[in-house]
Amino acid sequence: MTRGIEIRTSPHLKRVVTVDKIMRTVVLALLPIAAFAVWQFGLSALLLLVTTTGVAVLTEWWFARASGRGNTVADWSAVITGLLLGLTLPPGFPLWMAAVAAFVGIALGKALFGGLGYNVMNPALVGRAFVQAAFPVAITTWTPAFAPGRFTEVIPSTLTAPFMQPIAVDDWIAGLNLDGWSGATPLALQKFEHIETPILDSFTGMIAGSAGETSALLILICGLWLAWQRMLDWRIPVSVMAGAVLMALPFWLLDPSLYPSPWFVLCSGGLMLAAWFMASDMVASPVTAKGVVIYGLFIGALTVIIRLFGGLPEGVMYAILLGNAVGPLISSWTQPRVYGAK
């Protein structure tokens, strides 16, 4: 025997699932949703997703380099952040603002805390919350889905020059000659005018909204696939949806003309994407079995409360950020009962 034998500590066997494999699988699950967004909103959505993902990766790379943590881009988590962020923005969102959102998400939401595994909140939502506050007009400017010529021309506001107000899209939309375009998302229609969009439309995504949040069905399929791959804790999205339904149900029963139905609540806005892909972010969610259920119910219920009684039509973003904030507390309340404990 010319070479020495090896020594390591037990266990000497290891499962082959690694962090980068988990992250790559999540990216894979997001790709169909991104593809649908591009098909629905065209070139602008593509540019938006490329911008957010590119800036997120570059920011990650730069901070990892500056802090001497080696190349952390290879763990693919920044790609998820970039993709998710892009999917939650309006399709015509000015690219320079999207870049700011991606930079802030990674820099303030993640790098500042020490990178992957240490962030308190979901970086994509931190970035989105920042631009929601900074650019209130741009982030509530919606454009119609399936606009003719969407693969050859971009929505005018997309190419707004950096540090400028977004280019107005009203004239461009008027030029499309669309029937029945009101400029509002189903959520806003329901909240301010109490008109409920047919459930099938929001289920299949034939509506206006953020780039990747429109088709509840597609998101559900991708999320289920991820859960089936055991890369996603199914208890979180299920609890979020349950929390939302349980909170919406009594109001809808009281006055169906004023309050949305639980099904509308589930399929509208960013709830589905948030439940399956953002609330379930492993790093920012609790780890205990009871903890994830409480966390999910909390987010679901809070989303509905904000939607019904807050100033904004959508509340899932703030609900998750708050859920992330109380996550560690929920974890410490719900420590598992140890074997043999009295």
Add this chain to the structure above:
Amino acid sequence: MLCVLCAFAVPITAVSPVMKHQTAALSSNDVPNTGHDSLIQRISMGLTRLLNGHKTFDHGIYPIEHKELTAGKPIRRLPFADELIIPLQQHKGRASLPMVKVGQEVVRGEPIAVADQFVSVPMHAPATGIIRAISLTTTAEGPKAPAIILKVYHAASQQVLYGSEQDIEQMDAQAIIQAVQDAGLVGLGGGAFPSHVKLQPPPGCEIQTLLVNGCECEPYLTCDHRIMLEQTELLLRGIRIALRATGAQRAIIGVEDNKLDAVSHLRARIPAHLPITVEAVQTKYPQGAEKMLITALLGMEVPAGGLPAEIGVAVFNVGTLAQMGELVPQGRGLIERVVTVSGPAVKNPGNFLVPIGTPVRFLLDQVGLNGPLGQVILGGPMMGMAVASLDVPVTKSVSGVVALEPEDPTLARRQVYPCIKCGECLKACPVSLNPSMLGELAVAREYGVMAEQFNLDQCFECGCCAFVCPSNIPLTQYFRIAKSINRDAQRREAAKHH
């Protein structure tokens, strides 16, 4: 290495395990804790049993078994090595005291070391030969330790000439316990806890149920499987001896359902008048851990920090009881054991009857190697120990020798990521700890907090958390280090008060 649990139940500290029994016994008069406090847990456990058929415990993992390499290989005897190394400390408790001199001739089976007090066992000569030295030798654990080195007379007949037949039906419990100690018998599943100590329940405890552990949940190992198939009569005799010594009313043999052939084989051979049953349990690691087997078969939990005896249970490995059935009636000592030699680096894997003290190098020479050697593990790959030298001997607790090929360089360079709080370790931990939190505390060197607030002492180092961790964090090793630092701190604290 499943019965390592026994090791954790009675850590080697200045406190004698017997005293520990006594203090723990004070609280044992309550109704046994059924272990499942919530309705949801009861329902989920019921559903699991309904769906999978066989009983089990919560959590755990499913490593690839690799048992097909040796499961069909009958136990074979190996030749004697030129020199056998018999460490004086092969068991938990106090080291044996040598009773032979250098240069003395011994015959196979002759006692060569005596037990030092109650929690200790004697050693017997595994072969006829001459004592070459009593000196420090390399051990699997690391530090050098005293051992008797025996030069084997290859020309000798190697008959066991020692021992006096005893009629077990005429022996009372105390006589059996003495005979078991004289046989040098320890937990052969890997725990190496002296068997006679477990036969004698601590004051205030009464053993009602004897659990016979035939789970063998470690990958690669098949020696217990073969023992159940080939040494059935000895095993049943051993169970009867243990029933008699403990006064238990019944015995249950628990076997993982990847060995259903052993289940039916045993069922067919158990005489109807004996209170012995065989139950299949789910194939899941670490089903063979004492606590997990008790939970699966009886639905009870061993109180934290307590002993199985407190809930009226004693657990013995099938290999231990088969040896008990063989040795006690003949009044002989433990001189050999069944060892699975397997792993990807081994050319002819199999199950072998190996004399205690056989160097691992000799064993590997006998089975042949496929190529370069990576790790050589004593025990199974989940809880076993990689040896630093092939000169270490097979001791009483070595159930397997698993030889791996050199580690794949891409795997060796595997990165350790930060914890991403995926929660997989919580789903894997059989004693429901929070390894994720414990790991972060270990990095922050908060060892005291780990023990006081997060039940570090309940960890028995089964390795499930490190097995599943996608971040490749060496959680089990962190916990070993933390426990050892806490032990040192306690020792220093105790020394200060004296």
